[in-house]
Amino acid sequence: MRKLLCTSVLCACLAAGAGAAVAQTAGEAPATGPVGRQQPGGDVIGEIVVQGTQRIEPATVLSYMAVTAGDRFDPALIDRSLKNLFATGLFADVAIRRADDRLIVDVAENPIINRIAFEGNRRIEDDVLATETELRPRVVFTRAKVQNDVERILEVYRRSGRFAAVVEPKVIQLEQNRVDLVFEIEEGPATRVSGINFVGNRRFSDSRLRREILTKESRWYRFLSSADTYDPDRLEVDQDLLRRFYLNNGYVDFAVTSVVAELSPDRTDFLITFTVSEGERFRVGEVDVVVNLPELEGEDLRSALALEPEQWYEAEAVEDTISEMVDVLGRLGYAFVDVRPRLRRRDDENVVDVTFQIEEGPRVYVERIDIEGNVRTLDQVIRREIQLVEGDAFNTAKLRRSRQRIYDLGFFDKVEADTRRVDDAPDRMVVEVEVEERSTGELSLGLGWSSAAGALAQVSLRERNLLGRGQDLKLSATIAQEHTQYDLSFTEPYFLDRPLRAGIDLYRITRELQEESSYDTYTLGGALRLGYQLGRDWRHDLQYTLRRTEVQDVPATATLYIRQQEGSTVLSSVQQTLTYDRRDSRLEPSEGWYVRINQEAAGLGGDQRFIRNNLSGGYYIPIADEVVVSLTGSTGIVAGLGEDVFITERYYLGGSSLRGFESAGVSPRTVAGEDAVGGLWMAAGSLETRFPLGLPQELGLTGQAFVDVGTIGPTEDDVNVAVHEESSLRLSIGFGFNWRSPLGPLSIDFGFPILKEDFDQTETLRLNFGTRF
DSSP: OHHHHHHHHHHHHHHHHGGGOOBOOTTSOOOSSSTTSOOTTOSBOOEEEEESOSSSOHHHHHHTOSOOTTSBOOHHHHHHHHHHHHHTSOEEEEEEEEETTEEEEEEEEOOEEEEEEEESOSSSOHHHHHHHOSOOTTSBOOHHHHHHHHHHHHHHHHHTTOTTOEEEEEEEEETTTEEEEEEEEEOOOOOEEEEEEEESOSSSOHHHHHHHSSOOOOOGGGTTOSTTBOOHHHHHHHHHHHHHHHHTTTOTTOEEEEEEEEEOTTSSEEEEEEEEEOOOOOEEEEEEEEEOSTTOOGGGGGGGOOOOTTSBOOHHHHHHHHHHHHHHHHHTTOOSEEEEEEEEEETTTTEEEEEEEEEEOOOOEEEEEEEESOSSSOHHHHHTTOSOOTTSBOOHHHHHHHHHHHHHTSSEEEEEEEEEEETTEEEEEEEEEEEEEOOOEEEEEEEEEETTTEEEEEEEEEEEEETTTTEEEEEEEEEESSEEEEEEEEEESSGGGSSOEEEEEEEEEEEEEHHHHSEEEEEEEEEEEEEEEETTTEEEEEEEEEEEEEEEOOOTTSOHHHHHTOEEEEEEEEEEEEEEEOOSOSSSOOSEEEEEEEEEEEOSSSSOOEEEEEEEEEEEEEEETTEEEEEEEEEEEEEESSSOOOGGGSBOBOTTSSTTBOTTOBSOEETTTOOBOOBSEEEEEEEEEEEEOSSOGGGOEEEEEEEEEEEEOOOOTTOOSOEEOOOOOEEEEEEEEEEEETTEEEEEEEEEEEEOOTTOOBOSEEEEEOOOO
């Protein structure tokens, strides 16, 4: 490495001063002065002689010269010739000297690269590094290009979070002026983020803000994640996430004033500090709609408002309102509209008034939509998410929403949507969508244990973008001590080229219910699904189910009623589900509410006939930082149509539906065998508080306290054995812990029944543990 640098300096010095002096050869008369001064042979170049070439023709050298034979010995032109030859990159050294009336050009050619190799790289493959370097085999070797490639390789390692990487180029001389170039790489450890601090935050704690960003602090349990490696591009995204979080919580003046990443002296860790300015928190004051369109009033668009007075200001609610207004105006026939929010602050009251001003927009049409970057995904999959088509009136809000819809597919790491004007048609616009694809195949392996199923293992194979068509195919198997299930699922998100989510499910399930009800079940069946959105928050789903269920392995000691249930039945049913969902997250909601109504009718074939109605919902209230109170509940009733409801289609409470009681621990139960036979209706609810434990947020540990309540109705009237059935209220209280561990979610609940019947089956500890990696 030191030799290479010294040679580069020497070459630079020669280039800078070569025009000031001319070399002389041994045995020749010394020059009397600079080139161009009167010499004994005259001051006209009689001949130019090129020496030292191997692969390059002398004529090529002469073509770069600024002088030719017959010209005068002009120092300026000779100096320019010298610089021209160095600029070609073909020569390691060049010297020009005068011998009488001859001009001698001595060159030392740069070697040709025979082979390029990478040694010591384990984390990054050779082909990845080769695409980043400029030098290639059969290309002229120059030390400047080598240094450039060293920097390129180091940048690749920096992007992968390895700032301690060292790259040493080695040159192996070969015959015929050829060289092998070897980049010896010492990758070093990944440069982790040892700490993330925030300065200037008063309303939200450091731990709360760390949850909003992608970069995480290095911890031992993050060995399966790269989020704790330093990535400057990720920090840019983190700043945007922080702005979005504060703007959606009423802080209209929020700004990230600086982000400092300090590298430790040993280059193994970064300490990141975000300096923020929160400003004051604002509520929404007056909300008004001003329309400057003919035959349209502001009241006609009130239904599109997604924010109300007195609530905390939310930037996303403003964006949702703009999108909804554009849709409403489009349905009313107003294609060219411009919806702009005007904010008027009242700093003395910490209130911001929002006025949506609607005017006629410029008449610009979409001439063409170009899609680039999709190698595997079909254009149609992307195009159907774009809410603009060729010939439509151009709309900025629709373009912004289209970009988000494409990103939400989960098929792409990056989505950019831009526009450009057509040169000869100012009223025409070309929409350019550029995507960067990501891997959509998933192989999941799982190990775990649950109180209901015992030890379990799971394997799942999924492709979310089958053949680039956007279709979802999943095959999974779960094998447990008391439960075995095989599933095949296929979903077409745009059935018949319409926004209809259609799918088919096939499954085979075996359950051991000897402890609960003295029988096992074997189920083989499938379902056809069809679902669609009804506006922003409403969704409707339809499903047809056909399955055969067999009650088997009934012991001779079981009660007469259980033995009479042995055998198989066929269920053919249709059901519909209507959902209204205003939660901020479906996985871990902290605010909002939802309601779900489900009806099922069985009897279109098969030998089971019943009507079922279910209602469920939940309400989530954040009462403090990371403290959420939720109230959830469900109720259902099933009634046979001229015959009894089969034992497997009745309701059972316990386990996760009523903590403190075993699975099916709350149910009508035979007196003799204490077998659960199920009820025809049920109701259950839970009041729960989720809270932090004061531990580092990165550990993923949270606590919860709950009160569960439930009741269940009687079983069928013609049960020919004595049955305990009490529709009394059951109530339990308890607490638990949840851990988002690197090996999967783990939950422990301690439930203590307060109100119960003597025949109920209880459990104090319930543990569920599963993993995917």
